[in-house]
Amino acid sequence: MKIAVVGGGSTYTPELAEGFGANAKALGIDEVVLVDPAADKLEVIGPLTRRIMRRQGSDARVTWTSDLDRGVDGAAVVLLQLRVGGQDARIQDEAFPLECGCVGQETTGAGGLAKALRTIPVVLDIAERVRRIAAPNAWIVDFTNPVGMVTRALLDQGHRAVGLCNVAIGFQRRFAALLDRAPEEVTLDHIGLNHLTWETVVRLDGRDALPDLLEQHREALAEEVDLPPEVFADGLVPSYYLRYFYGHDAEVERLRTAPSRGQEVARIEAELWDLYQDDTLDEKPEPLSRRGGAYYSQAAVDLMRSLLTEDGAVHAVNLRNRGFLPYLPDEAVIEVSATVGAEIEPAVTTPLNARQRGLVSAVAAYEELGVAAAVHGGERRVYEALLAHPLVGQHDLAEGLTRRLIATGREHLPWA
Template sequence: MKIAVVGGGSTYTPELIDGFARLAPFASEIVLLDPHAERLAVVGAFARRLLAHHGSGATLRWTSDVDDALRGAATVVIQLRVGGQRARISDETFPLACDCVGQETTGAGGFAKALRTVPVVLDIARRADPGAWIVNFTNPVGIVTRALLDDGHRAAGLCNMAISFQRRGAAALGVEPSALILDHVGLNHLTWERAAYVDGVDHLPELIDKGLDDMASGLQLPAELIASLRCVPSSYLRYFYRHDQVVAEQRGRSTRGERVSQVEEQLLRMYADPSLDQKPALLGERGGAFYSEAAVGLIASLRHDDGGIHAVNVRNRGYFPFLSDDAVIEATCRVGAAGAVPLPAPALRPELAGLVAGVSAYEELAVDAALHGGRDRVYRALLAHPLVGQHDKADRLTNELLSANRDHLAWLS
């Protein structure tokens, strides 16, 4: 089985390759695709040493030729970042001028990333072999995945929020991760863990009661909020539940993008060492814990039709009755060769459903703006976003966003 990794020059790629080497015997050929040839050569050579270290029989090569990389690939993994860390830093900065959170996956910054990303991802997907599965890691995952599905591709979006909670919860309960089934629901980066089943018994109340203070500290949310919700929100819910506090904190410190840029420089120096054949500890600071395991598990279920349980971004199709069928949600799914189908789950409570409905409406408008351009489409999407929602802010943010991204939006030229 040939797997193409789009954005293969990322410093995160060795984490993904390590997972393929350990857990994916079905991977016979891996091709890394990236336009940055010098960086790709460094990452590619290290990735090849990782495969050898684990005794993998897969071959690995790298290229900047899109059609060469995609030709014959049964699975295309997309993890690209249009504009690099410089664009990310912009996403994390310009919204602050309007007293809005600066973040690369949600709010105005996440929208800017979507506008840059969707056209590029669609161009790549259209050049893949018909029938190839597109496994999308690229943020904002929900918006990008919806664009792919709307364009007719076999696509599934993937995030590491659920698998990270599953691993921590399983360790706390003393069970294997595969024994813990989550009721993971919402939209990408807007999810809640509502139950944690082992042999049909929900252990989430126990996990919350015993680990409430640690959960609150890790999520940077008040313990009383989690106790009141009686479910565990994604860490990204902090941008909604404590928006003003986050904005105040962001004004007084460097951006995440700036910190990641420094880590990437160090990682690339390490990767260039020909004696290095294992993941350096520093890679853990790059983010994306357990992504490789999530990716391999999902790809294996799509290939082997094993009915595995995975948290996936898929079409709504009635799962949330208050959303359109075409909306893309994130939920615990059973996955086979035909794709992912959400497991049955109770209705969302109003305090969760209202937020999901608002953000989903924004995401629909965001896809439209990314596909068709136009200042008015950008403005209307920002006005709809719960983190913006006011005319003056939406109007000014539209100007700031377009100014900051002029080099990446072809319809502005």
């Protein structure tokens, strides 16, 4: 079986290589192809990936190419982990909203929309190539942010796609450590939209361990997601991305005085590239843990196993709503714990409360408009999406952000 990784020249790839190497025989992976337009990066990441997979006991063939068609030809799974515009574009996404007093972040608000606008058309072009020349019924697994919007665009065009995020697996590992249990003994009810989720149940030995976790560790968990403990009063654990909504103004002030996450990642990537030059390196180096994407390889490999074998295991994925959340349109894409078998079906039993439903509904409406802007273009569509976003929601802000977004991102927006 052939696996293609589009964006294979990323500093993330050694994380993925470790998971592929450890599971290649069990999954039947006999070829991994890294695809990236940056041939110079592939010349470093490709051999490193091969060495990591060999260290993990895999003899699968590892190749790399800048030819997309060659890379995805015959692939059973195509994993997307690309960043259109690189870290420079991310840093712009984080900066221009602050000029309007809005949070600058790469997956939500105006910065998230900017990323979606330049990313979705590229992803859809890749997906069309996959449809034509990959293996029959090939899966597209999207790790490219903003995952929910990218996944919706793929599904809207009829592609066999599912979105993947590492937030849920990160919480699973954290909760398992607090409970002094193995991660595989703990399962979560994870629900919401991509980067707008809550953990509503922590299943362990047939019971819900979340009430005990909150009673014993509420302060520590609140500190980890950078939110006040009072936000946990409803008995649920919010994703750390909720701080942009529940603590917006404080986040704006913090972001105005501190280096942006994009700047921090750029420094980490420079450090990683220095390490990757060592042609004896055959394991992922420690700085990669600070890059982001913790447990990404495990989440990706586990999901691929279920997609290919239809084993019915539970994974946190992005998929069509199809009536599961009755307050959202069927076409919306939600992020939820789901059983992955012949069909992918939500496996969450605890509903969100009114406050959470309201926020989810508002952001889902923004995402619908944002995908339309990415697919069809147009300044008015960008404005409408921003006006709908709960972190914007005012004409003057939406108008100013629209102008700045187009000015900073024009090179990646052909319609502009």
